[in-house]
Amino acid sequence: MFDFIWNLASFILALGILVTVHEYGHFWVARKAGVKVLRFSIGFGKPLITWYDKLGTEYVIAAIPLGGYVKMLDERVDEVPADEKHLSFNSKSVQSRIAIVAAGPLANFAFAIVLLWAMYMLGVQTVKPVIGSIETSSRAQIAGIKADQTLISIGNETVFDWRETTFALMQNMGESKVKVVVQDPIDGQVVKNLNLEGWTLGNDVKSPLHSVGITPFRPQITTELAHIAEDSAAKKYGLQVGDKIYLVDGEKISSWAQLVGIIQASADKSLLMTISRGDEKLNINVVPDNKPTKDGFSQGYLGVVPLASKWPDGYITTRKYGPIDGFFQGVDKTWQMISLSFEMIGNLLTGQISVNNLSGPIGIAQGAGASVSYGLVAFLSFLALISVNLGVFNLLPLPILDGGHLMYYIIELIRKKPVSERTQEFGFRIGALVLLLLTGFALFNDFMRL
Incomplete structure (x- = not known):
């Protein structure tokens, strides 16, 4: 019961932070574009706390902490007084509407940079990517990779720990092979070519590393x-x-x-x-x-x-950067996560990754609870990852998401006229159905992993 309450509280905290950041992106750009914001709500349902600012915007913390929204003045939704029509969302140029809608996901990406920047300045304890064992007849063994070797780089990415190693490996899914540089205790740095032809992640794969035959070193x-x-x-x-x-x-x-x-x-x-x-x-x-x-x-x-047993000397290190280097590390890692997220979506669509690997709210809650337990740095890292995923997910071209709205506005920009209300309404219904199916499937996966 304690684990359930801890995970739930951590999930609500993480979701509340990320939703606030996302919606504030929409809110801030809307205000800058001259749109009147009627309500800024964190959560849905019955308002628990409300207050107003000097411009008349109502701020709400609602009872159901599973999202949020920014309600703007819009003639398509409500009647707008003649003297306020110029403040409505629909009266703004298509470029302004694109900026307002895109601001939510972009705020999530910017927030991830800030989180990782703070994390790297605080110092990140990492485990050196030393190989513990290689599975017989695996892709790694065929490539000549051996136990006790240390991974230096995969493809174009230098790796310092196992998380970076996994990300770098996943970025090369779909390639026929990838160059792997290892540090051998006897031979020094050696270059290997890891064959990835036909490499996929099925339902029974523990991790991308295990799927190519690599088991990280762990103390006995x-x-x-x-x-x-x-x-x-x-x-x-x-x-x-x-x-x-x-x-x-x-x-x-x-x-x-x-x-x-x-x-x-x-x-x-x-x-x-x-x-x-x-x-x-x-x-x-x-x-x-x-x-x-x-x-x-x-x-x-x-x-x-x-x-x-204790870790050998030098296997656990702390990576700590100053403000400038830490910022560039944050930008680099955020871009890497954004790129990888889009690539993984493509791999899901092509079948290279099984849809059974999708996680839903329960999986996220468990991750949130675990990261809070591990400390501030782990929680910052988790928040950054989920913030990027939230931003990427909202950019999917489903009409009910930010990406769907952007799709309509880009079409409007090209055609010089808006997409018809009927077409948009049909798209919203399809988008809602797809989103419901994805959420249901992810929840099913979560329950199967319990």
Whole structure:
């Protein structure tokens, strides 16, 4: 229950910030273009808090925190007094209307730059992209990439951590091959050609890196317990933090993966665990809880977290920049995310990425909750990513979104006359239907991942 409330609160906070930025973009440019703004609302439904400024704009914080809007004076919607017609949205030039509509997504992009700028000035802790293992017969192994090598660049992008590595790899989806530069412990910098012919991301792919056969280095996981969950089988049967598990039913435990496999196969079954606790060796009978999988199969659950070995020196670094370099880093990373977002939309349409990879509000809420838990820098990074995605999504040429309005205004600019009201109304209905289907599919994916 706590996780649910935490994720929900984090989601509302993140969405509120990003919607405010988006709508303020529309609001600010509308005011500059001489349009009268009637209402600036964050959320929908019943107003909880309202106030007015000296120009008569009503500001609202509403009960349903799932979006927002800016209501402008518009003769197509309401009757407008003769002395205020020049203040209506529809009376402005098509160039002004394009600027007002485009300002929302552009505000999201600008906000992402500011967030990343702040993040890089605060300092970003990153994990050096050292390869832990290479899957046999994978694209990476065929290319000659090996474990213990450090990734330096993919294509034209220099990479410093695993997130940048993933982004750089995804930017080359659709290419026949990509140049990969690695630092080998013995041979120094080596150039490899990674074959990407026919590379796609299906339903069962854990990550783009795993799909080409690369597993990042992680410190070895021990069989010592670092955390015991409340109300878990481990707590119930007396396991404690610091216990080291050596034997289970007489079988020697040599790895955490081996122990996980035994526990998952032993739901509601008694297991005799031999552990060391300080200088003592103890035998404890434990019955793992039954936690069914998504497919309905029985799976054992103990409720413990293992202790990991320390990271080797130099594997974790902090990237920190001054105001000027930090700003350029923010611009560069924002542009990279914008480009990648549009490319991913294209890959979804062509089938190179499965639609099952789409996430909806639940996935975003979980990401928001996790990022807040990790601290300010992680939350800034998450906000920047979602801000870019919100901007890109709103630029899609669906008539109900900003991109659909822009499409109509660009057509009007070319034809020298507006698109008919009937055509626009039909487009809005189609756009609403497509948006509803996309949202429903993303929510379905979210529930399937729970």
